[in-house]
Amino acid sequence: MDIVKGITKRSSVRKFTKTPVSDEDLKKILLAGDAAPVSMGRYETMQITVVRDAEMLVRIGTVMSRDMSKVFGKEMKRPFNFYGASTLIVISSKDASLKGINYTNGGTIAENMMVQAAEGGIGSCFAWFAGPAIDKDADLKSALGIDADMTALFGLVFGYAEAQPEEKKLSEMKIKGNYV
Ligand SMILES: Cc1cc2nc3c(=O)[nH]c(=O)nc-3n(C[C@H](O)[C@H](O)[C@H](O)COP(=O)(O)O)c2cc1C
Numbered sequence: 089m090d091i092v093k094g095i096t097k098r099s100s101v102r103k104f105t106k107t108p109v110s111d112e113d114l115k116k117i118l119l120a121g122d123a124a125p126v127s128m129g130r131y132e133t134m135q136i137t138v139v140r141d142a143e144m145l146v147r148i149g150t151v152m153s154r155d156m157s158k159v160f161g162k163e164m165k166r167p168f169n170f171y172g173a174s175t176l177i178v179i180s181s182k183d184a185s186l187k188g189i190n191y192t193n194g195g196t197i198a199e200n201m202m203v204q205a206a207e208g209g210i211g212s213c214f215a216w217f218a219g220p221a222i223d224k225d226a227d228l229k230s231a232l233g234i235d236a237d238m239t240a241l242f243g244l245v246f247g248y249a250e251a252q253p254e255e256k257k258l259s260e261m262k263i264k265g266n267y268v
Pocket residue numbers: 098099100101102213214215216217
């Protein structure tokens with residue numbers, strides 16, 4: 089894997105083709121996530137759920153739309169469609185040892201997966217609202233096989249971009265930086 093290519097080619101994709109990610113590519117993405125650092129090496133506190141079932145995606149999208157309507161103050165009448173992507177990955181965690189450690193662990197896994205995907209020409213985007221939407225719906229969470237003691241943190245979608253995003257240049261910082 090060309091790590092720099094993966095980083096520069098990754099951008100949030102919000103328009104996907106209908107072509108699903110192959111099992112082989114999905115495995116590479118999952119293994120990249122599995123290679124991410126997790127606090128204290130407690131990998132057993134994390135869960136990665138792959139959702140490819142169309143009906144389940146609609147069910148999740150329905151709860152997401154309700155939440156997103158409230159947050160954005162604009163009614164979304166249809167289930168969120170995941171930008172047309174057919175693969176959703178939900179990251180869950182049961183690590184509550186330190187505030188925020190669960191999201192930090194989830195973030196490292198997410199970025200590894202997105203960079204691996206991008207390097208292989210696969211687009212991705214956070215579908216963050218999938219986490220809280222699933223987490224508060226016990227039936228949905230159970231139907232997804234997410235253990236009750238896990239917190240569904242967020243979702244990510246993967247697929248093929250309708251238009252390839254422009255490759256990033258690693259030159260100027262957007263994030264404020266300082267040296268001490
Ligand atoms: C924690 C987090 C949550 C995000 N949630 C969403 C989301 O729910 N929907 C979405 O379209 N993009 C979401 N994004 C994508 C950001 O908007 C995007 O990464 C940012 O604007 C930078 O653009 P880039 O990813 O193309 O580099 C999220 C990103 C992060 C890191």
